[in-house]
Amino acid sequence: MSARTTILNRRIEEICALGCVEVYGIIERLAKGEQIAQLADASPEECRYILEELRSLMAVYQARGGRSECQLNR
Structure with a gap:
């Protein structure tokens, strides 16, 4: 894994830490x-x-029955 990929994966983790509603907005x-x-x-x-x-x-999150306010209605 390249250093840049490591940085990008860290950014993904940081975004996910914001919560599902924010992630869907992003x-x-x-x-x-x-x-x-x-x-x-x-x-x-x-x-x-x-x-x-x-x-x-988020597809995995939804498939596992994530919080109702985070379910996509599309």
């Missing part, structure tokens, strides 16, 4: 191509990597 903003403060220095490719990782993590 996913929506990243999907629209918006910048977020936590990834201000990330390249577009890195933002896409983080977006896909967050989507994967």
